[in-house]
Amino acid sequence: MSGKERLSPEAQGYLDGEPAGDIGPEDRQAADQFEQAVQAYAGRLQTPDASVDRAVMAAVRAEARGPRRQSVWQWLVSPHPYSVRPALVAAAAVALIVLGRLLIDIPGIEFGDRPAQLAPEAQATILVRFELRAPDADRVTLAGSFNEWSPEGVELVRNSATGMWTATVPLEPGQHEYLFVIDGSQWIPDPNAHAQVDDGFGQANSVIVVGPRGVVRS
Amino acid sequence: MSEMGSQSDAVLVRRILAGEVELYQVLVERYRLEFGRYATAMLGGDVDDAADAQQEAFIRAYRSLASCREPEKFKAWLFRIVSNQCHNTRRGRRKHVRLDRVQDPPDESTQRQLEANEIGQAIQTALDDLTTEQREAFVLKHVEGYSYAEMAALLEVGEDALKMRVHRARDELQRRLEGLR
Known part of the structure; x- marks a missing residue:
């Protein structure tokens, strides 16, 4: 091989695509050998297959089907008719003033220059990763209360080396029930779920609890 | 579609x-x-x-x-x-390259394939030991085939700085490759 542990500036320039006019034969050989080795390596790298597209689009569709994020804001700004007795208005005003004073006096809660916080609608869904080890399965999907129990809703991606199937799904905070569907017909609960509940038909559904900042229990 | x-x-x-x-x-x-x-x-x-x-x-x-x-x-x-x-x-x-995951070209002889695997592993191991910036620049240049101008637009980093990263990455890889020879 070239016997050079470092590439000369001329060889570096040549590899950068500069004109080869000033490069000597040894440097040229070193650069060519380097390029050949790297191209052989690059040619053997694999690109993720189309199962990524399917998994992403299943999550995107689930997100698009869910309640629009603007709905919270729209609800807040839209008019809502209420009828309140005047005496209650006065009582409520007094209660608010008292509550405000109490909050000011509580250590750790400050008014004024508070750090910015995410608006509630920005935390509307949490990305949750589901995993199932099923080395013999040809296809695994996820069905649950969050996608109307559709076995076609969320497709998991196989890790051929470990036999693990995974999918990342946007879920709204709250409790959700779900099952994995193997090869389109075998419905099984998640062996790693913290809880299983009776589905009313003699089978168990897995349960996941999602909080506004992440998975609470899974 | x-x-x-x-x-x-x-x-x-x-x-x-x-x-x-x-x-x-x-x-x-x-x-x-x-x-x-x-x-x-x-x-x-x-x-x-x-x-x-x-x-x-x-x-x-x-x-x-x-x-x-x-x-x-x-x-x-x-x-x-x-x-x-x-x-x-x-x-x-924190994983390193696993040879069983590298796609094997069907027409290579066993000996050549072993050599190619060895070189591939040396390159991947060397890449893994680079800084994140050097690894990223090298991969974009030599794996994805981007020009420095394209890389600069993608990474919002100057072309000279990117060249420096790629040159250092090449030196490290060259040192590892020479160790195999």
Whole structure:
């Protein structure tokens, strides 16, 4: 091989695509050998297959089907008719003033220059990763209360080396029930779920609890 | 969907934001292929880890699409999300190349294949030992075949700085490759 542990500036320039006019034969050989080795390596790298597209689009569709994020804001700004007795208005005003004073006096809660916080609608869904080890399965999907129990809703991606199937799904905070569907017909609960509940038909559904900042229990 | 493949990123982004959610698949396929080998190389040669990282990155990108203020620069915007996800996945898993995951060309002799595997592993191991910036620059230049100008637009880093990163990466790889010879 070239016997050079470092590439000369001329060889570096040549590899950068500069004109080869000033490069000597040894440097040229070193650069060519380097390029050949790297191209052989690059040619053997694999690109993720189309199962990524399917998994992403299943999550995107689930997100698009869910309640629009603007709905919270729209609800807040839209008019809502209420009828309140005047005496209650006065009582409520007094209660608010008292509550405000109490909050000011509580250590750790400050008014004024508070750090910015995410608006509630920005935390509307949490990305949750589901995993199932099923080395013999040809296809695994996820069905649950969050996608109307559709076995076609969320497709998991196989890790051929470990036999693990995974999918990342946007879920709204709250409790959700779900099952994995193997090869389109075998419905099984998640062996790693913290809880299983009776589905009313003699089978168990897995349960996941999602909080506004992440998975609470899974 | 096929005629949508010729639509620019900016047009697709605007239409998706207007409610044509299914068009997101065009962008996903486009950039799964465009950034696919980058993700695999950045994650120790493991295509399954790359698939996981791409999946999470594309979902995050969809959720943040409204914050892509310059749809004309969607590619650079998405690349930053994919790149960050690869870094996060890498930090979380810390894997090195596994030879059984490298695709074998069918027409190589066993001896040549062993040599190619050895060189491939040496390159991946050397890449894994580089700094993140050097590894990223090298992969974009030599695996994805980007020009320095394209890399500068993608990474928002000057061309001279990128050349320096690539040169240092090459020196380290050359040192490892010479160790095999």
